[in-house]
Amino acid sequence: MFSRLGPWCHDRRRLVLALWIVAVVLFNGVASSVGEDYRADFSQPGLESSDGLDLLDEQFGGQGAGQTGTVVFQAEQGIDDPEVRAAMEGLLAEVAEQDVVTRVESPYDPQFADRLVSEGADRTIAYANVEMPEDVEFTDAEDVRDLILDDIPEVDGLRVELGGFIFAEFEEPSSELFGMAFAVVILIVAFGSVLAMGLPIGIALFGIGIGSALTILLSRVMSVPDFAPFLGLMIGLGVGVDYALLIVTRYREQLHAGHDVRESVQIAVDTAGRSVVFAGGTVVISMLGMLLMGIRFIQGLAVTAAVVVLITVLASVTLLPALLGFAGEKVERTRLRGLVASGFLAAVFIGFGLEIPALMGLGLLLAIATLVASIWVKPLKREVVPVKPKPVRETLAYRWSRFIQHQPWAATIVGAAVLLVLALPVLGLRLGNQDESNYDDSTTTKQAYDLLVEGFGPGFNGPLLLVAELPAGTSIDELGAVPEALETDPGVAFVSPPVPNDPANPTAVLWNVAPTTTPQDEATTQLVDRLRDDVLPAAEDATGLDVRITGNVAVNVDFSRVLAQRMPWFFVAVLALSFLLLMAVFRSLLVPLKAVIMNLLSIGAAYGIIVAIFQWGWLSDLTGIAPGPIEVWIPMMLFAVVFGLSMDYEVFLLSRVQEEYHRTNDSRRSVANGLAATAKVITAAAAIMVVVFGAFLLESDRVVKMMGTGLATAILLDATIVRMLLVPATMELLGDRNWWLPRWLDRLLPNIDVEGAADEAAHFDDDDPKPELVGSGV
Secondary structure (H helix, E strand, C coil): CCCHHHHHHHHHHHHHHHHHHHHHHHHHHHHHHHHCCCCCCCCCCCCCCHHHHHHHHCCCCCCCCCCCEEEEEEEECCCCCCCHHHHHHHHHHHHHHCCCEEECCCCCCCCCCHHCCCCCCCCCCCEEEEECCCCCCCCHHHHHHHHHHHHCCCCEEEEEEEEEEEHCCCCCCCHHHHHHHHHHHHHHHHHHCCHHHHHHHHHHHHHHHHHHHHHHHHHHCCCCCCCCHHHHHHHHHHHHHHHHHHHHHHHHHHHCCCCHHHHHHHHHHHHHHHHHHHHHHHHHHHHHHHHCCCCCHHHHHHHHHHHHHHHHHHHHHHHHHHHHHHHHHHHHCCEEHHHHHHHCCCCCHHHHHHCCCCHHHHHHHHHHHHHCCCCCEEEEEEEHCCCCCHHHCCCCHHHHHHHHHHHHHHHHHHHHHHHHHHHHHHHHHHHEEECCHCCCCCCCHHHHHHHHHHHHCCCHCCCEEEEHHHHHHHCCHHHHHHHHHCCCCCCCCEEECCEEEECCCEEEEEEEEEEECCCCCHHHHHHHHHHHHHHHHHHHHHHHCCEECCCCHHHHHHHHHHHHHHHHHHHHHHHHHHHHHHHHHHCCHHHHHHHHHHHHHHHHHHHHHHHHHHCCCCHHHHHCCCCCCCCCHHHHHHHHHHHHHHHHHHHHHHHHHHHHHHCCCHHHHHHHHHHHHHHHHHHHHHHHHHHHHHHHHHHHHHHHHHHHHHHHHHHHHHHHHHHHHHHHHHHHHHHHHHHCHHHHHHHHHHCCCCCCCCCCCCCEECCCEECCCCCCCC
């Protein structure tokens, strides 16, 4: 199939390009008309917190189960000042009239005053809860937020801030353009060709364009969190450039070897294209493996990310051959005007990413001026002569491999020790979810959080909701054992009076409980467990109630615990799949075993760096990151993505090593030749992904920062310490045993060809160090 796919797309390149353009326009048009419905459903049937939410929905009309924001205000003269009271009651009444608002709890309502106004004679801080449906559109919530901010009363001494994630500031990510600028530079350095540089970026943009539209459509039928598009953009941009880079590199090698354009496209798709499909398929399978977790929020995240990768792979093996057909041999030629204009366009991307309009305008102006000036300025038309590549055995990569092979034990010990030291912080890993304290100090979200801490204590930012059905004939007055038991716990700061669902004929009751600690504090998790296991059982026996602890904090506690329990099974499944696939590809037991161990080391080191930066707060002065627990889904998502990407590099490197071993039967020479032949493309691909992923550290969203940091560090460690140090060292130590496989197992395993039909005449000449590139593996 692959041998025919490349020529088919090449011969029908206009049709293929037209179909992709139509697909981008069609999917984005449908997505725009339908609109998104992003939501993060953390509930899980069978958990106490989820059952409590169901009871709230059934008995209290969803009170506490929807999206809730807070209007926090402080008045120096006290909130009971007539002018302050009139202004705030008017604002809250205006909010309550909005169609999307289901309920407003005002501190001026006697029913809520006890818990919504700070204690003390001055009564200077209060807050109102603004409830909206669980499935509220983000744009609708944003309209309510803007209305409040626009209509804040102008009263001396009055300060109003908005709290809660539903009212949090949202900034469109722009760091992908910053990463794109550096991708332009790296690709030009790697290819020495402006046209060859543009092809991988174009493929990434097509994949992201369709993948983002499909993410919006999927949000209408699945629980997809609002940061899924940014995660898809991050992954799609990285793998899109990476996969296209590998195929274009192979295509150019075939042109250098004397093939025409059509033959070069055929060989590139039949070799590098196979590896791209194999690596991309591994990422997709790893992502879809998260469906087994049985959690709707994770399932939506997994499907959308897998769709983006799938679309990017399809673009790489269909659209890219068509574009190569248009480019032809021009991909090898670059004029000075193109290099200069590309540099200025990179400045435009940086200007977008850093929000510097002057840099954007100047870069674009200079790029256009360069192209116009080339009409009259002859030097700008001059073709840039590419630097003649060194013979492979004179390259730094070849000499490095030989150096490592002379002291393999030292290289193995040093490389493993570095990764293990970086992974040590994982021992202190604490899974959880961020709260408003992780926002920047300048945001109204963080300032609202700080006001609540000042007026009520840290626990009021994450109250617990206790809900129970009332047995027939039970009155509210008979429930005193529950608040009495709660108040004895040192972790409880406040317990509200019981709130019946119907004062005349109550069938259910709830209590608001404020902890003494913040929502993401480990002590709050311990409080939830203590209330369930030790404090409430006796009160339940005394009252005949079945009290369920719910609310956002309890849901996060239960969600984190379930995910942590199921995550090892996911890891084992992905590891087993990777081992079996690599064993089938390379017909070896030790090669896939080493690959699994090394990938675990690099991912473990990336986890350790994330814990140090995001949980312990290292480098917080530089990064501006407030310490807190690690998002519960981050380790799993990182594991799936990085394993697929590292599989990519593993296949490209080891397939060449294996090819050389079969030809020479010399394990030492095959490792050196294989590393030298693939080092440049692997280094360029890894550098692009490190920059693209690392650029997301510039974003304000802590989750996006965390994911970008994890991906960037994992890829960096994999491409350096693992590929350039541990792989040659361990393969040297094992020698011919690298390729050992029992005969009975060899007969059972399927044959998976990820190399395709390379030209058998293309090998290293043992007498002449100059390589022929036709059959270079990848």
